[in-house]
Each structure stands twice: as structure tokens, then as C-alpha cells.
Amino acid sequence: MGLVNPATENQADETTTVSAVSPNFVTTKLDFLTNWARSNSLWPMPFGTACCAIEFMATAASRFDLARFGMERMSFSPRQADVLICAGRLPFKLAPVIRRIWDQMPQPKWSISMGACASTGGIFDNYSMVQGIDTIIPVDVYVPGCPPRPEGLMYGILLLQKKIKGETITDDALREETLVGPSGLFLPPERVDELSEPFGNSVQQTRSS
Amino acid sequence: MQSQPVSPSIAALRSEFGAAIERHFVSSGQSVAYIARDHSHDVLAWLKDTPGQEYNYLTDVTAVDYRDPERPLEVVYQLRSLGRKDDLRLKVALDKRAPLEVRSVYDLWRGADWLEREVYDMFGITFVGHPDLRRILMWETYAEGYPLRKDFPLRGQFSRAEQTRQALAANPEAHYSLEELSIAEAYGELPKDVQERLARGERGFLK
Amino acid sequence: MTLRTVEMALATPGVDAAGHPTRVPLGVSDGNGEYREDLGAEHMLVNIGPQHPATHGVLRLVLELEGETVRRCIPHIGYLHSGFEKLGEYRQYNQIVPLTDRTDYLSPMANNVCLTQAVEKLMGLELTERCKVLRVIACEMSRIISHLVWLGTTGIDLGAFTPFLWSFQERERIYNLQEAWTGARLTTSLTRVGGLMADIPEGWEAGLREFTATFPKTLTEVDTMFTRNAIWIGRTQGVGALTAEEAINLSLSGPMLRASGVDYDVRKDRPYLDYETYDFDVPIGEHGDIYDRYRVRLEEMWQSNRILEQALDRLSRLKGAPINVSDPRVVLPPKSRAMGDMEAMIFHFKQVMEGVKPPVGEVYMGMENPKGELGYYIVSDGTAKPVRWRIRPPSFINLSSLPTMCEGALLSDVIAINASIDIVMGEVDR
Numbered sequence: 001m002g003l004v005n006p007a008t009e010n011q012a013d014e015t016t017t018v019s020a021v022s023p024n025f026v027t028t029k030l031d032f033l034t035n036w037a038r039s040n041s042l043w044p045m046p047f048g049t050a051c052c053a054i055e056f057m058a059t060a061a062s063r064f065d066l067a068r069f070g071m072e073r074m075s076f077s078p079r080q081a082d083v084l085i086c087a088g089r090l091p092f093k094l095a096p097v098i099r100r101i102w103d104q105m106p107q108p109k110w111s112i113s114m115g116a117c118a119s120t121g122g123i124f125d126n127y128s129m130v131q132g133i134d135t136i137i138p139v140d141v142y143v144p145g146c147p148p149r150p151e152g153l154m155y156g157i158l159l160l161q162k163k164i165k166g167e168t169i170t171d172d173a174l175r176e177e178t179l180v181g182p183s184g185l186f187l188p189p190e191r192v193d194e195l196s197e198p199f200g201n202s203v204q205q206t207r208s209s
Numbered sequence: 210m211q212s213q214p215v216s217p218s219i220a221a222l223r224s225e226f227g228a229a230i231e232r233h234f235v236s237s238g239q240s241v242a243y244i245a246r247d248h249s250h251d252v253l254a255w256l257k258d259t260p261g262q263e264y265n266y267l268t269d270v271t272a273v274d275y276r277d278p279e280r281p282l283e284v285v286y287q288l289r290s291l292g293r294k295d296d297l298r299l300k301v302a303l304d305k306r307a308p309l310e311v312r313s314v315y316d317l318w319r320g321a322d323w324l325e326r327e328v329y330d331m332f333g334i335t336f337v338g339h340p341d342l343r344r345i346l347m348w349e350t351y352a353e354g355y356p357l358r359k360d361f362p363l364r365g366q367f368s369r370a371e372q373t374r375q376a377l378a379a380n381p382e383a384h385y386s387l388e389e390l391s392i393a394e395a396y397g398e399l400p401k402d403v404q405e406r407l408a409r410g411e412r413g414f415l416k
Numbered sequence: 417m418t419l420r421t422v423e424m425a426l427a428t429p430g431v432d433a434a435g436h437p438t439r440v441p442l443g444v445s446d447g448n449g450e451y452r453e454d455l456g457a458e459h460m461l462v463n464i465g466p467q468h469p470a471t472h473g474v475l476r477l478v479l480e481l482e483g484e485t486v487r488r489c490i491p492h493i494g495y496l497h498s499g500f501e502k503l504g505e506y507r508q509y510n511q512i513v514p515l516t517d518r519t520d521y522l523s524p525m526a527n528n529v530c531l532t533q534a535v536e537k538l539m540g541l542e543l544t545e546r547c548k549v550l551r552v553i554a555c556e557m558s559r560i561i562s563h564l565v566w567l568g569t570t571g572i573d574l575g576a577f578t579p580f581l582w583s584f585q586e587r588e589r590i591y592n593l594q595e596a597w598t599g600a601r602l603t604t605s606l607t608r609v610g611g612l613m614a615d616i617p618e619g620w621e622a623g624l625r626e627f628t629a630t631f632p633k634t635l636t637e638v639d640t641m642f643t644r645n646a647i648w649i650g651r652t653q654g655v656g657a658l659t660a661e662e663a664i665n666l667s668l669s670g671p672m673l674r675a676s677g678v679d680y681d682v683r684k685d686r687p688y689l690d691y692e693t694y695d696f697d698v699p700i701g702e703h704g705d706i707y708d709r710y711r712v713r714l715e716e717m718w719q720s721n722r723i724l725e726q727a728l729d730r731l732s733r734l735k736g737a738p739i740n741v742s743d744p745r746v747v748l749p750p751k752s753r754a755m756g757d758m759e760a761m762i763f764h765f766k767q768v769m770e771g772v773k774p775p776v777g778e779v780y781m782g783m784e785n786p787k788g789e790l791g792y793y794i795v796s797d798g799t800a801k802p803v804r805w806r807i808r809p810p811s812f813i814n815l816s817s818l819p820t821m822c823e824g825a826l827l828s829d830v831i832a833i834n835a836s837i838d839i840v841m842g843e844v845d846r
Contacts, residue, residue, distance in 0.1 A: 022468050047467060049496055049601055050842050054565070058269040058591075058601075061584035074470040091845075092376035093348050094495045096473060097466055099377060123514070126499040127356055127365030127372075135373055147602055148558035189370030191378070196369035205506055236777035237537050265630055266680075267667050268782070269808040273795050277477065287675070287780055288791065291678070294685050298780065320667025323816040331501075346494035346845060357504055363499075363506055 009068070022101045023170050037109060039161035041070040045081030045105065047098060049088030052147040054113035056087040059150035063118070078104040084162065088118035090130045099180075102137040103165055107175045108139045108166065113155055115147050120144060121196070125205075131196035135187060138178050212368060216299050217238035218262055226252055231302075249301045250282075250312040256288060256297070257317050264288040267318035270325055272332045274359045283333060284311050303334065310380040313339035331357035348379045458548050459487060462827070466495045470573045470831045471839030475815075478821070479830065486830060489492050489822035491815060495843040504805035506773030509535050512805065519807060520843040522565045523558035523786050524604045525594070532607040534687060534781035534792040538774045539609070541746065546737040547611050548689045553624070554606055555689070555783075557719040558630070561590050562786035562838075563713045563720075570835040574651050579638055589627050596620055609772045610747045611740030621728060628724050635717055642710065650704035656821040656833035659704060666817045668799060669810050670788025671712045671737070672837060676704030682784035696723050705835040706740045707792040713838070716786075745773055771800030780808075785840055787811050807846055811839040 020025065046054055046166075060066045060074070075081040078101045090098060102111070113133050116122035121131035130136060140163060143156035165205040167174055178185050185196075213235040219242050222230045229248035231383040236240055243376035244252045256264045269287040281302040288297045303309050314321045326345040333355035336342055343349055347356070353366045353377065365372055465476040474495035480488040500519055504512050509531075536543065543551075564587050565768045568580035580705040591601040596602040597616050606613055644649045658668070663676040674678055677692050681698040683691040699715035701708030718807040749760035758830055760788035777796045782791040788810025814837050 007740075026707050029258070050498075051518055053473075055520055055602060058584060058588070061588075062394075062581045063585065063588045074469070086665065088640055089496070092372055092496065093497060094380060095373065095376040098718070101467055123518075124498050124503065126363050126503055127353065127361070128497050128499045131369060132374065132377075136377070149601065184374050185370065187370075189374070192370040192373055193368055198364075206536070207506065237540075237779040239778075239780060241778070266664055268789070269780075269791060269793065269805075270806075270808070271793060271806045273529045273806075276797060285806075286792070287791070291680055291685075296686075296780070319662075319665045319820075320665060320813055320816065323812060324667075327812075344494075346497040348494070351457060355809075356499065361502075 017189060018120075021170060027168065027170050031170075034169055035165045035167055039164040040084045042110075042157075042164075043069050043073050043075040043080060043108055045076070045078050045084045045101065045103060046156050047084055047086045047088075050117070052087035052118070055147040055150060056085065056114065056153065059083070059153050063148040064154065066154075066157075067206065069154075069161075071157070077104075079106065082104055083108060084109065084111040085114055086111065086118040086133050087114040087120060087123055090114075090133050090136070091128045093128075095130055095136050098133065099136055103177075107177070110160055112139060112141045112143060112153075112160060113139045114143045114153060114156070115204060116144055117146070119144060125198055135185075135192045136193055138186075214239050215296055217263075218256070218295070219311050220263065221259075222252065222256070225255060239296060241300060243300050243302060244305060246301050246311055247356050247388055249299075249316075250301065250314065252287060253299065254317055255286075255301075262290065264290045264295075267314070267320045268296070270314070270321055270328060272328045272357075276331065276359060278359070278399065280333065281305060282309060282332060283304075286314070292384060293414075309334040310337055311335075312337050313342075315339050331355060333358065348376070350379055371384050401410060418576050423683055431601040435448040437777050441512040442723070447606070464725050464830075466492075470834070471843075475831065475834075475839070475841060476525050476843070477818075477834070478586070479827065481827065483825050486822045486825050489819045489830065493815070493844050494810075494843070496841045498842075498846065501805055504741070504802060506801060509774070509802070510772060510798045512802075513607060514603065514605045518810070518842060519603055519809070519846055520785065520787060520840050521602060521788070522561075522840050523562035523624050524602060525554035525606050526558035526562075526785050527790065528605060528607040529555055529794055530783040530785070530790050532792050533783065535609045535772070536772055537781055538777055538779040538794060538796060539746070540770075541610055542700065542744065543689075543740050543741060544738050546615075546738045547741075547794065549727050549730045549734060550616065550739065551607065552640050552689050552694070552729050553724060553731070556723045556727070557590055557593070557624075559720045559786045560717055561587050565785075566835075566838045568838060570832075571642075573831050574639070574648065576648075579641060582634055586631060591786060593620065593623055593627070594733060596623070598760075608740075608747070610743060611738075613731050615739050618721060621731060624724065625728055631721055632718070633719075635714065639714065642723065643714075648710075651708065651828075651832055652836075654703070655825065655829045656836060657703055657705040658817065658821060662820065663704065663817075666820065667813045668788070668817055669813065670815050671709050671716065671783070672817070672836075673786065675701030675708035675712045676698065677702055682782050682789050686782060688781075688783060694726050695778060698818070706832055709836045709838075773798060773800050774787060782808070785810060787840065787843065788814055790843075807843070809843045809846060810842075810844075811837070811843040815844055 041175045046056055058064065060072060066072050084102060084105060086098065113119045117124060118133050123128050133139060141160045142155055145152050178186050183189065185192060215233065215235055219233045219240055222242060223357040226248060229252060231245060233243065252272045256262045266289040268289050271285050273283045275283060284303065286299045288299065301311050303311065311334060312355065313325055315338065323345060325339050326342060328334050329342050330334060330344040330346050344351060355362050355371045377415045432480035460481045462479045462481055463476065464479065476492040476495065478490040478492065479486050499651055500515055503515060507515065513528050515530055516531045517524040520527050561633040564583035568583035571579040594604055595601045597620060598606050598613060658676050660677045661688055663673050677700060679700050684698060696719045699712045701712050744763040753760040766779040775798045776796060778795040780791055780793045782789050790810055791808030793808060794802050796802045818834060818837065822830050823831065
């Protein structure tokens with residue numbers, strides 16, 4: 001997860017960091033252990049808003065059972081969470097809340113956008129809905145569906161685990177916080193507009209009669 | 210379509226209020242009466258308290274904006290008499306060129322509290338006498354307008370980036386900071402010009 | 417001067433809606449309209465939500481606390497406002513059915529049924545017998561799954577985790593049936609104007625029969641767990657009580673209203689889908705506290721099971737009957753005919769391109785949803801898209817009684833009371 005605000009990309013770093021050490025036998029072994037530990041004990045921060053939250057709850061319940069992945073400990077405090085699962089649609093009124101929750105989560109953190117509404121705005125292409133949480137926070141895995149089946153969500157979690165296992169502690173950019181620019185957005189405004197452009201059926205469905 | 214039976218309450222309303230009941234019709238077997246704006250509260254209070262009417266349950270308060278821009282906005286009250294198992298719908302037509310105001314029925318049915326707030330939020334109709342009329346579904350400093358009006362486009366008035374920026378700037382947590390609390394407590398003692406500046410939203414200039 | 421909420425005063429400090437200055441009564445009143453600081457009774461503002469495990473969705477409560485006691489509770493909603501009513505104005509009636517899934521997403525089939533009932537009432541359509549029975553089955557299944565979520569989450573809020581797993585296990589069985597019927601577990605989009613999207617498949621009735629035969633066992637387990645449990649009774653009896661007059665005045669509906677002793681169930685008072693021909697009871701509470709609401713909802717699940725069994729009996733007598741109205745302006749002709757018969761093709765084309773067009777008029781259709789009285793108020797101007805689609809949301813109105821119930825309660829009671837209202841924020845905010 002290394003989306004960086006272009007405005008701050010070129011800050012020079014004087015101190016010695018892990019990235020000053022080039023990858024070697026020790027770091028790869030450490031990587032293996034760290035990533036194995038992280039991916040198998042992801043504590044989710046269930047940012048459940050709507051219908052996807054119910055499917056998330058069903059995934060956590062006994063039939064599909066998230067405990068197999070080490071994720072049964074739902075951390076409702078962002079300070080103790082690893083992965084933010086945005087399950088459900090995100091209206092504009094909730095946007096500062098998810099931004100604040102994301103900022104409160106300490107590194108290492110990942111995010112899963114569960115469902116069509118969290119990924120792109122879904123069927124709600126209107127005045128009140130954020131057209132995809134990736135306009136507000138960086139997203140690692142998008143799980144499509146309306147709502148995604150529990151199996152779909154679990155596949156998304158497995159993809160995230162795979163992504164985590166491919167990470168390395170020598171790459172600082174992975175763990176950099178995404179900063180918010182002076183406009184209050186972490187993407188440039190043109191990008192936000194471009195991501196939110198209607199396409200497909202959405203273009204035709206703005207006629208009232 | 211055969212003529213559908215009219216609710217007897219309509220006749221009772223006409224005999225009691227005369228011209229304040231402008232017209233009525235029946236649709237899908239349900240009776241609807243239009244009442245004049247200035248008498249809306251009296252009519253609704255009469256319907257609630259009169260024995261024989263006893264519409265003690267306010268099912269819904271909402272509003273309708275028609276596609277024809279010349280048609281007035283209508284505030285719709287859906288009433289029910291639980292004892293007599295009867296329903297009635299009343300409408301108040303509000304001309305769009307005049308200020309959109311109607312008397313609140315909060316004192317009659319407490320259920321009107323949030324229902325009227327929502328109509329205010331979505332249509333911009335002010336309910337005079339409501340104790341706490343502020344936006345309920347959109348955030349309080351929402352600047353785009355009144356969403357359910359027909360002149361409000363589906364995707365909103367501003368660009369997506371602007372909407373996102375305004376939403377992120379809304380910051381409702383600030384309303385409960387110590388600064389706000391102390392301002393609110395001291396407000397009465399502050400000089401007039403300072404009060405005006407605070408009411409406009411300025412902060413950070415007080416010692 | 418009316419007592420404004422803390423929130424109002426802070427939003428525009430010291431100025432009310434008419435521009436007149438006010439003061440925030442945060443201290444203790446001395447009886448003369450003045451408020452003084454009392455060192456022993458300083459109030460604290462606590463914020464719960466919008467992201468919180470126990471708020472049943474994105475609800476924000478601001479509590480003015482005096483010690484552990486709540487003096488004022490100000491709920492903030494709108495965190496899930498999705499513009500449903502606006503979207504509905506841009507959709508044909510059959511296209512609104514998928515939208516209805518997502519308002520009250522705990523009982524999607526019931527909302528689907530309510531919408532098409534409203535349009536059919538507006539058009540004066542008479543449904544087929546089999547369609548009505550299937551819709552009753554859909555509504556009662558929805559009642560069961562909604563009450564099961566309520567049960568599980570209320571248990572968690574009050575500290576009992578296991579019934580959550582039991583209730584979700586039962587829900588999975590209903591989800592299997594929903595998925596076999598409509599293809600989707602949650603977003604079912606079951607109904608169309610004039611009928612249903614599809615008839616039930618082979619073996620579905622046997623599946624539902626098995627459910628109705630074994631579901632009472634879970635209900636008995638829950639009953640054993642909670643009903644005479646000292647902790648449960650201690651936390652729920654006498655908490656959040658509302659009298660019948662208050663409940664009526666606050667426009668409550670559903671189990672909230674019935675627990676306070678008001679005998680109002682839309683299925684009995686304004687029957688639809690031939691509910692008057694089914695044999696079922698409506699549980700009425702007495703004290704209007706959380707315990708009565710729990711008993712009412714538990715009993716409603718028993719009664720829903722009873723209705724399901726009766727509906728299944730009727731269904732077995734209606735094998736092979738049509739589920740759709742035979743009106744070509746409303747229901748698509750069978751595909752085989754649409755390809756060969758000119759008239760059928762034209763009807764198919766007109767319906768898909770233009771949609772179902774009810775006459776000019778309006779209708780309010782109220783239905784007994786699990787949360788309360790769900791009402792759809794549709795204003796039609798003769799075109800395929802409604803002028804106004806209003807959702808009369810039971811959870812929204814029930815939630816507005818929260819400040820009344822929380823005054824004087826303890827902080828932990830607020831969580832219990834909030835749970836007992838049985839809200840779903842998708843419906844509160846729409």
C-alpha cells in the first residue's frame with residue numbers, strides 16, 4: 001500500500017532506516033516470518049455500514065467462520081486493528097468518519113473495500129454517495145458483489161494475505177502514511193472527478209421521465 | 210373506473226371548516242383533502258381531538274414536488290384513527306414563489322419531530338413552531354440545496370471533488386470541543402459584534 | 417423560550433432558528449430560568465458512534481451525562497443516507513424493486529412485496545392465488561430472519577454471544593431457501609408488478625417444511641436461555657418503558673407499539689394478501705419495556721412459523737397455478753411467444769423499453785414489516801417512473817423515541833434501549 005501524495009513525494013530522509021539496508025538473507029527470512037504472522041492474524045476493523053455488513057457478519061458466524069483466518073477478533077477500536085473492511089455504501093456524511101478511522105489506525109494497515117458500493121459507489125450514483133472509498137482512503141483489495149457472497153469476501157481476504165506475503169520490510173514506501181493535501185483530498189481533484197465519472201448504464205439512468 | 214367511496218371525514222371537515230377545505234379526491238380507494246395553509250394546524254388539531262374523528266396516529270409527514278414546475282409543492286399528512294381503523298390523507302399546497310412555510314404539528318403528535326425535520330432537509334419547507342428544525346439526513350452545513358426538489362439534479366450540483374472536499378471539511382466532531390462548549394456558555398455575556406461574528410461561524414479570535 | 421438541545425445551541429452558538437440569542441442550559445436550573453454552574457453536577461458530553469459495535473449501524477448518539485445517568489440524548493442520523501427516494505424517481509417501477517432490497521436489508525423480501533403491492537393497488541390489479549400465498553411466505557420468512565438478527569445482536573449488546581451464532585445459523589437456512597428461489601441470499605428482488613420474478617423450484621417446499629419443523633427447537637433454546645434468566649431480566653425489565661399513549665403519539669409501530677399494549681397490527685387492521693384468512697395471533701405486551709419487546713418479538717417468530725405452515729398447506733393445493741397476472745401490459749409474455757407472435761413481441765418491447773405505467777393518482781400502502789409499519793407512498797403521473805416514491809420508514813420513526821426513553825436511564829441502558837428498538841440504518845437514512 002504505497003500511494004503517496006505527490007506533493008510530499010520528494011521529501012529527503014536523513015536518518016538511517018531499514019530501507020538503507022539492501023535485501024539480503026536475513027531480511028528475507030525476517031520478511032517471511034513477519035508476513036506470515038501479519039497475514040494470519042489480521043484483526044479486522046469492521047467499518048460496516050449497510051447490507052455488506054450483514055454478509056460480513058454472516059462470514060464471521062459459524063457457517064463460514066472467519067476464525068479460520070485468525071480474524072474473529074473484531075477490533076472496533078482502530079488503534080488495535082490491522083485491516084479496515086469497509087462493508088457497505090459510504091455516503092458523503094460518513095466520509096470524514098472513515099478518513100479519521102483510517103488515520104487513527106497504526107501501521108501496518110491494509111484496507112478491503114467490500115462490495116460494489118464501497119468500491120465504486122455501486123447503484124448509488126447520486127448526490128449523497130461517495131463513488132468509491134478509494135477517493136478517500138487507499139484500498140488494497142476490492143471485493144465486488146452486491147453483496148459479495150461470504151466465499152467472495154473470503155477470497156478477497158486470501159488475496160490480501162497473498163499481497164501481504166509478498167511485502168518486504170526493506171521497502172519503506174509500503175508503510176508510508178498517505179497524507180492529505182491542503183484541499184482536504186488525498187487524490188488531486190481531477191482524479192476524484194475522473195474516478196467518479198458515470199459509465200455504462202449509469203449514464204442513461206439520470207432521466208427522470 | 211367506478212366512483213370510489215369518499216371518507217365521511219371529508220364531509221365533516223367541510224361542514225366544520227368550509228372554505229379551508231379546498232378540494233378533495235379519491236385515489237386507489239383512499240381519500241385525500243387539500244387544506245388551506247393558514248388553517249392547516251386547526252384542521253389537523255380538530256381531526257385529532259374531535260370525537261368521531263379521533264385521528265390519534267400520525268402515520269407520515271412528507272412532501273411532493275411535481276415534475277410540472279408550475280405546480281405548488283405539497284406537504285402531505287397521512288393520518289390514522291387507531292380506534293376507528295380509518296385513514297385519511299391531507300395536503301397543504303405551497304406556492305413556490307412564496308416562502309415555503311407551514312405550521313408544525315409537533316404539539317399535536319410528537320412523531321412529527323423527525324418527519325418534519327426530514328421534509329425541511331429534503332425540500333426546504335420550514336415548519337413554524339418546530340422546536341429543533343435542522344437538517345437530519347444531510348450534514349448541517351450542507352450547501353448544495355434541497356435534494357428532493359425537482360430542480361436538484363440526481364448527482365448533485367457540485368463536482369464530485371468539490372462534494373468530497375466539502376464533506377471532508379464538515380467535521381462534526383468539532384461541535385463538541387471544549388472551545389464550542391465554553392463559547393456557548395459565555396455567549397450571553399459577549400458584546401454584540403462578537404456574537405455576530407460567532408454566529409457566522411468565525412472561531413479562533415477570542416482570548 | 418423552548419429548551420433547545422445542546423446540539424442546536426452549539427451549531428449556531430447562542431442563536432436559535434429565528435436569530436434570537438439563547439443560552440445553553442448546561443448547568444443546573446435554579447428554578448427561575450437561570451442556569452448556574454454547580455461544581456458537584458457538571459455534565460459530560462459523551463459521543464457514541466457513528467462507528468461503534470453497539471449502535472446497530474452508523475448511528476451517532478451524543479449523550480449529556482450526569483455521572484452515569486443520561487440527562488439528554490441527541491441522536492444523529494443520516495450517515496447512511498443513500499438518496500433512495502431521489503433514485504426512485506429515475507427508475508421504472510420494476511427497476512425500483514432492487515432498490516427496496518437495500519433499504520431494510522435484514523428483511524429484503526418484505527420490502528419487495530410492499531412496493532409491488534403499492535403499484536398493484538394503484539393499478540387496481542388482482543393477484544393470482546398462488547402469488548399471494550408465495551408473497552405471504554416471503555413476508556413471514558423475512559419476519560423470521562429480521563427478528564433473528566435483532567435477537568443475535570441484542571444478545572451481543574447485553575453480553576450474550578452464543579445466541580448470535582444460533583440465530584445466524586438459522587438465518588443461513590433461510591438464506592439457502594432465498595438463494596434457491598431468487599438466486600441471491602440477501603438482495604432478492606423477488607417481486608415484479610403483477611407477480612413474482614420466478615416460481616419456487618422443485619424441492620423448495622420440502623426445504624421450507626423442514627425449516628418450520630425444526631425452527632421451534634431453536635426458539636425453545638433461546639427461550640430457555642433468556643426468558644427467565646436473572647441477568648436478562650435485570651437488564652431489560654423496567655428499562656426504556658413507554659406508555660401506550662406515548663407510543664401512539666410518537667407514531668411508533670410494530671413490536672415497539674405492541675409491547676406498550678397497543679393492539680395495532682397492519683395484518684389484522686388493514687389486511688392485505690388475504691391475511692385475514694390465516695390463523696395467527698398477535699402478541700401484545702404490557703409494560704412497554706425492553707423485556708416486553710423481547711417477548712413480543714420471540715412470540716412473533718412462533719406465529720410466523722405457524723403462518724408459514726398454513727401457507728405451505730395452501731401452496732400444495734395450488735400446484736401448477738400461475739404466479740403472474742395475465743395482463744400483457746404489466747407482465748412480460750413468455751419468451752417462446754414473444755419470439756413468434758407479433759402482439760406478444762410488441763408487448764414485450766413496450767414493457768422493457770417503456771416500463772409499467774400506472775394511471776395518474778397516488779397510493780399509500782402500509783404493510784406490517786418486522787420493524788414496524790412500512791409504508792410506500794407513490795405519486796404517479798401516468799408515466800413509467802414515479803413522481804414521488806416516499807418510504808415511510810418504521811425504524812426512523814421508532815428511533816425518534818430514543819431520546820424520550822433514554823432520559824434518566826443509565827449509560828448501559830442506552831445501549832440496551834437502542835438495541836430494543838430494532839433499527840436498521842439503511843431504512844432510517846434511506
